[in-house]
Amino acid sequence: MSGVCRRSLNHVAIVASLAVLNATTAGATDLTKTWEIGGLAAYNAYANGSEIKDSVGLGVRGAYHYKARHGVELTVEFAKTDTTVSESDVSYDVRKWTIDYLHELKQKKADTKLAPFLIFGFGKFNVDSGDASSAATVVEGGGGVRVFMTKRFALRFDGRIWHFHGTDPVPGGHWFAFDLGAGVSFFLGGASK
Secondary structure, eight states, X not given: OOHHHHHHHHHHHHHHHHHHHTOSSOOOOOOTTEXXXXXXXXXXXXXXXXXXXXXXXXXXXXEEEEETTEEEEEEEEEXXXXXXXXTOOOEEEEEEEEEEEEEEOOOSOTTOSEEEEEEEEEEEEEEEOSXXXXXXXXXXXXXXXXXXXXXXXXXXXXXXXXEEEOOSSTTOSEEXXXXXXXXXXXXXXXXOO
C-alpha cells in the first residue's frame, strides 16, 4: 500500500475515533431536503478476469435526499493499481463515477444511531495505463449503514457489487467487482419545521 493511501486511511481512522468519542446527542434524523457530503476510502476487489489487482482508493460523494427515504447520490473514486499478468509491470490509474438512487430503510426507533440504506445505480469506470485507456459503463447495487454521531455528522460504511461492460483491450471483457467503503458524511439543510 502506498504511503499516500496509508496516510489517508490513518486520517479517516482518526476522524472516526474522534467522532465515536464525541457521540453524545446522536440519532438518525429525517433527511428530507437534506444535502449529504463526505469523503471515503474504499477497498476495490476486481474479478480475476479483469487482470487488475485489488486496490485501495479515495473518493468523494454528494447526495440530495428529496424525500425522507429517497435520495440521489453522485460518487467519484480514484485509485492506482497494477496488472495481475506476470512478467508485466503495467500500472493503472482507475476512476469510477456513479449516479445512485438511495433508499433509506425504515427504522423501528426514531432515536436510533443506525440508519441502513440500499444503493442502486450506474456510471463509468475509466482505466488508464499510460499507453492505452478505456471507459465502460458499470451497473451497481449494494447497501450500507450510517452511524449518526450527531444530527449533522455520521460515519458511513457501505458495500457495492458492480459489473463492468468493457469492450476495449484495457481491460477487456465483462467482469464483476466489489467495493467496501468507509467514510464520513456531513448533512446540510433539511426540511423546515
